[in-house]
Amino acid sequence: EAQVTQNPRYLITVTGKKLTVTCSQNMNHEYMSWYRQDPGLGLRQIYYSMNVEATDKGDVPEGYKVSRKEKRNFPLILESPSPNQTSLYFCASRARSGTGGSEGKNIQYFGAGTRLSVL
Amino acid sequence: AQTVTQSQPEMSVQEAETVTLSCTYDTSESDYYLFWYKQPPSRQMILVIRQEAYKQQNATENRFSVNFQKAAKSFSLKISDSQLGDAAMYFCALTNSNSGYALNFGKGTSLLVTP
Numbered sequence: 001e002a003q004v005t006q007n008p009r010y011l012i013t014v015t016g017k018k019l020t021v022t023c024s025q026n027m028n029h030e031y032m033s034w035y036r037q038d039p040g041l042g043l044r045q046i047y048y049s050m051n052v053e054a055t056d057k058g059d060v061p062e063g064y065k066v067s068r069k070e071k072r073n074f075p076l077i078l079e080s081p082s083p084n085q086t087s088l089y090f091c092a093s094r095a096r097s098g099t100g101g102s103e104g105k106n107i108q109y110f111g112a113g114t115r116l117s118v119l
Numbered sequence: 120a121q122t123v124t125q126s127q128p129e130m131s132v133q134e135a136e137t138v139t140l141s142c143t144y145d146t147s148e149s150d151y152y153l154f155w156y157k158q159p160p161s162r163q164m165i166l167v168i169r170q171e172a173y174k175q176q177n178a179t180e181n182r183f184s185v186n187f188q189k190a191a192k193s194f195s196l197k198i199s200d201s202q203l204g205d206a207a208m209y210f211c212a213l214t215n216s217n218s219g220y221a222l223n224f225g226k227g228t229s230l231l232v233t234p
Contacts, residue, residue, distance in 0.1 A: 031220060042123075042210060042224035043164075050219070058221055090164060094220065106152045106214060108222060110164035 002027045006091050006111035013081055014119050021076045021114050023091030031094040032074040033108070036060065036087040043090065049074055081118040089114045121146045123213050125225035132201045133233050139186075140196045140228045142211030151215035153187070154222070155196045159207040167209070170194065198230075206232040 004025045013019055025032065033048035035058075045058030049068040063085055065077040074093075078085060092108040122145045132138035144153070155167040170178045170187050177185050182202075186195045198205055211225040 033221065035222075040226060042226045043212075043222070044224070045221040048219055048221060056219060058219075088162060092164075092222075106220065107154075107166060107169060108214075108220075109166075113162045113164075115162075 002109070004091055004093050004109050004111040006089075006114050008114060009112060010115045012117045012119065015082055016080050019078050019081060019116075021078075021089060021091075021116070023074045023076065023111060024072050025074075025091075025093040025109070026072065027093060027095070027109070028071065029093035029095050029109075030071070031108075032068070033058065033092050033094075034064070034066065034074070034076050035090045035092065037090065037113075038087050046076070046089075081116075083118050085116065086118045087116060089116060121148075121213055121215075121218060121223045123211050123223050123225040125211055125228050127228045128226075129229045129231065131231045131233060132198070132205075134201055134203060136201055137197060137199045138201055138230065140198075140209050140211075140230070142194045142196070142225055144192050144194060144211070144213050144223075146192075146213060146215065148215040148217055151213060153185075153194045154212045154214070155183070155185070155194075156210045156212060156224075157205075157207045158210065158227075159204075164210075168196065201232050203232050203234070206230055 030051045034046040035043040037043045047066040049055045091111040094108045151172045153170045157165045182199045208227045212222040
């Protein structure tokens, strides 16, 4: 089954304790990204990756790091979490534009989300 | 910069009736894509429907259809024969190549379906 898998689904941590949220996709997608969702703000992009070893900042990258060493994995790293990073996080992936047929073009597939609370 | 605006924070519809959710957007690009995503209480993001800007024909997926008015930069979602399972948060989103294919989301419309 084609899917984007995030772990953990729920996480409670304390300020300053480094954490990693993993994201893996089995669709051989080149493009992956991370979003955070906050009440009243919709979803905002944190980082994205166009391919292996190619990452770039989104709209709200402060306090986050990412890496893309393998095509299928795109972990989100919080080196020193703070309470303002309490949020719902989504990983997403998409096939390279022009592949996957016209019907699959530019559709991003989302993971189930990770609810993070930083105390 | 691209923006997406959903002016209806909440909407309500009776089961079997039709409801329209509004979305307006702003972009300077000529080639872009518009989406409606549904987020039920499970928090999963589910693609409802997609529209390419270069296509004049409005997209349709079963009970879901859009009214795409390119000149007015409007992209509304119509849900026909509403069902209890349609109750969810609905997000309008916009993407194009020059934004790194980031999805720019509106703030969402919460849809309540009453029996």
